Amino acid sequence: MKKALSMVLAAAMAFGCVACGSTGNSKESTANSNTIKIGSIGPLTGGAAIYGNAVKNGAQLAVDEINAKGGLQFSLRVEDDENDVEKSINAYNSLKDWGMQVLLGTVTTQPCLAVAPETAQDNIFLLTPSASAPEIVAEDNAFQVCFTDPNLGTAAAEYIADHNLATKIAIIYDSSEAYSSGVHDNFKQAAAEKGLEVLADEAFTSDNKTDFSVQVQKAKNSGAELVFLPIYYNEANLIIQEMNKQGYDAAIFGCDGLDGLLTIKGADTSLFEDVMLLTPFAADSSDELTQNFVAKYKETYGDTPNQFAADAYDGVYAIWTACEQAGVTADMDASDVCDKLKEAMTQITLNGLTGEGMKWEASGEVNKTPKAVKIVNGAYVSME
Amino acid sequence: MNAIKNLKPSTCNNLINYGMVLVFYIVVQILVNAGVLNNSMQGMLVPICTYVVLAVSLNLTVGILGELSLGHAGFMSVGAFSGAIFWMISGSQMSPVVGFTLAIMIGGIFAGIFGALIGIPVLRLRGDYLAIVTLAFGEIIKNLLNAIYVGWDSNGFHFSMKDVxxxxxxxxxxxxxxxxxxxxxxxKASTFTAGTILVIITLFVILNLITSRAGRAIMSIRDNRIAAEATGINITKYKLMAFIISASFAGMAGVLYALNFSTLAAKKFDYNTSILVLVFVVLGGIGNIRGSIIAATVLYVLPELLRELQDYRMLIYAVVLIAMMIFNQSPQVLAWRSNFVSKISRSGIAARFIKQKRQSEEV
Incomplete structure (x- = not known):
């Protein structure tokens, strides 16, 4: 008897799941039929949440601005993937149920590697603000706002060599992270070509990132003048603290992953003075566009925007420009929108926050010049 | 009717399990063909099968053998990588069905080999110590896979631990x-049909193992090790047997999982995944195979259904976990539940139902 009851309950539960899953979306898709639906996927919770939330905020800001202009109307929906491949695919599927026509995402690299082939199969246009592996844009429906890892690694090596920042270099990187090892491999290659000496090449993994005394000690003993950190800011903070503790006074150079250092709560920001990073966006930049964006962002979210917010903002504007160019309207289905946008993307030029005159190759990669910034008095200042 | 009644209770129980899986499969197929099932649900079907296989196979170690293993994701990753490497090299040249089946088998074999290698030292330990060592092995496997580079050219395989x-x-x-x-x-190669077949094979092997002579030996080790040893049961052999079978099915589930996505990274197979599967097993009831199937399905679908709740999603998920645990395991609630059921059965419909049942039994 008890067993029979539990069976019935279980069956009812399973049916309930299926039923409410399918009714939930039909309600959504009829609402707002005159807007173009932009979906986005990123880590809104978990260790990489700062990136997902920045993209969410930046994109929302751009969507609100565009909607205020009249003309084409956008609606934005951001789903959480916790920086996990499986959850990212689930989020993608639920966005499809919502009736997504364009995908602005995903934010992080590993999930994007899995989602990009899905979008190619469904023929949904993909523009990722910040996922940087070159494989993401392998199909012709995918485009990137940010640089690819190889470009970033090469650009960093070239920047260091061309500006004579140092010749003796130590690298500390996260070998378990796709972004970090991607930049690392290409940096090393480019460094060798540019005549830079890599004296210490130390790795850590995501399980082993609380104590960096060994890596810093090795870098120090190698006599390197500059430590290259192609990693995310949380670990960079610990490394910089460890360097300070050991009295190792070398220059620090990082990539866009270091963007966020200044937002760490309770960190001693005086240690971050003179940290250099290669990022396409500096919040202190004097041009009108950036200043407007930063002011609005601060007003709405009470925070200084980072590069990810800027990438997302540019991404939405790129979609908007391409939509205008191709004459996309809200009643088209996702596949038609994709066909039109694919073509239009290569024809547009965008003056955005992360670069003047951004253009896209048919391969999906963006064409813009990287900027280097330096932390001075607790704020980013453009170098050069 | 008589034939069904004469079945052994265990056989009857097993048939309910297969029937449940088949009914689920048929219902889903009907819904898909009718176009009612949304993308989100369709996307979850293969992961559901994966987690069901994982939960059932872990239940063999945790529930039947009675040893807490926290390294299940490690075996899953061994299977996933070996199966996926095979699939990348030669699977695409064969017909999908043959290639996929071979990939699953290779994944199972490699995970089984690792199960044996790890089982031999680990199974000398008991209880908490064993749990901690399996956790460590899971992490070791993950870190090795994180650092390994494999290439393939006309000369065959190339391995490196350095870089490309x-x-x-x-x-x-x-x-x-x-x-x-x-x-x-x-x-990609995994389909819901393939997943369901794997679930049924897993159930077939593990349920039959449990009711077999070997299964009774394994359970006797769990219930009283000294008594089992005294009756002449070869403890190492049966422990290893359960452990290897469990690892091997985890490997097959890994292949199913890997071939459902176009990418595969070792990062996924950390101890969080092991714990997730353990949660399915514990919530479904340790040693209860049907419970594992239901818990894995419900708990996998739940966070996706809660997407509407946005930021509160994981909070609600945790609350649901706690509530379910109390509902299933707390002695007070169990007492209240049986009380409630007997109250219902004393009144009205249920009473009539029982009366009818009794009558039919008398006939």
Whole structure:
């Protein structure tokens, strides 16, 4: 008897799941039929949440601005993937149920590697603000706002060599992270070509990132003048603290992953003075566009925007420009929108926050010049 | 009717399990063909099968053998990578069904070998110590896979623990496993039908093992090790048997999982995944195979259904977990439940139902 009851309950539960899953979306898709639906996927919770939330905020800001202009109307929906491949695919599927026509995402690299082939199969246009592996844009429906890892690694090596920042270099990187090892491999290659000496090449993994005394000690003993950190800011903070503790006074150079250092709560920001990073966006930049964006962002979210917010903002504007160019309207289905946008993307030029005159190759990669910034008095200042 | 009644209770129980899986499969197929099932649900079908296989196989170690294993994701990753590497190299040249079946088998065999290698030292320990060592082995496997580079060219396989350039591939060569980035650009192969078949095979093997002579020996080790040893049961052999079978099915589930996505990275197989599967097992009831199936399905679908709740999603999920645990396990609630059921059965419909049942039994 008890067993029979539990069976019935279980069956009812399973049916309930299926039923409410399918009714939930039909309600959504009829609402707002005159807007173009932009979906986005990123880590809104978990260790990489700062990136997902920045993209969410930046994109929302751009969507609100565009909607205020009249003309084409956008609606934005951001789903959480916790920086996990499986959850990212689930989020993608639920966005499809919502009736997504364009995908602005995903934010992080590993999930994007899995989602990009899905979008190619469904023929949904993909523009990722910040996922940087070159494989993401392998199909012709995918485009990137940010640089690819190889470009970033090469650009960093070239920047260091061309500006004579140092010749003796130590690298500390996260070998378990796709972004970090991607930049690392290409940096090393480019460094060798540019005549830079890599004296210490130390790795850590995501399980082993609380104590960096060994890596810093090795870098120090190698006599390197500059430590290259192609990693995310949380670990960079610990490394910089460890360097300070050991009295190792070398220059620090990082990539866009270091963007966020200044937002760490309770960190001693005086240690971050003179940290250099290669990022396409500096919040202190004097041009009108950036200043407007930063002011609005601060007003709405009470925070200084980072590069990810800027990438997302540019991404939405790129979609908007391409939509205008191709004459996309809200009643088209996702596949038609994709066909039109694919073509239009290569024809547009965008003056955005992360670069003047951004253009896209048919391969999906963006064409813009990287900027280097330096932390001075607790704020980013453009170098050069 | 008589034939059914004469079945052994265990056989009857097993048939309910198979029936449940089949009914679920048929209902889903009908819904898919009718176009009622949304993308989100369709996307979850293969992961559901994966987690069901994982939960059932872990239940063999935790529930039947009675040893807490926290390294299930490690075996899953061994299977996933070996199956996926095979699929990348030669699977695409064969017909999908043959290639996929071979990939699953290779995944199972490799995970089984690792199960044996790890089981031999680990199974000398008991209880908490065993749990901690399995946790450690799971992490070791993950970290090795994180650092490994595998390439394939006309000369065969190339391995390296350093970087891609150290592989020394010729022009025809391609990098298959690229360190932390893992495998990318894999053609997908997993389908819900394949997943269901794997679930049924898993159930068939494990349920039959439990009711067999070997299964009774395994359970006797769990219930009283000394008594089992005294009756002449070879403890090491049966422990290892359960452990290897469990690992091997985890490996097969890994292949199913890997071939459902176009990328595969070792990062996924950390101890969180092991714990997730353990949660399914514990919530479904340790040693209760049907419970594992239901718990894995419900708990996998739940967070996706809660997407509407946005930021509160994981909070609600945790609350639901706690509530379910109390509902299933707390002695007070269990007492209240049986009280409630007997109250219902005393009144009205249920009473009539029982009366009818009794009558039919008398006939």
């Amino acid at each position: 350039s150290a592989l020394g591939l010729d022009e025809s060569g391609e990098v298959i496993v690229n360190g932390a980035i893992g495998i990318t650009g894999m053609p």
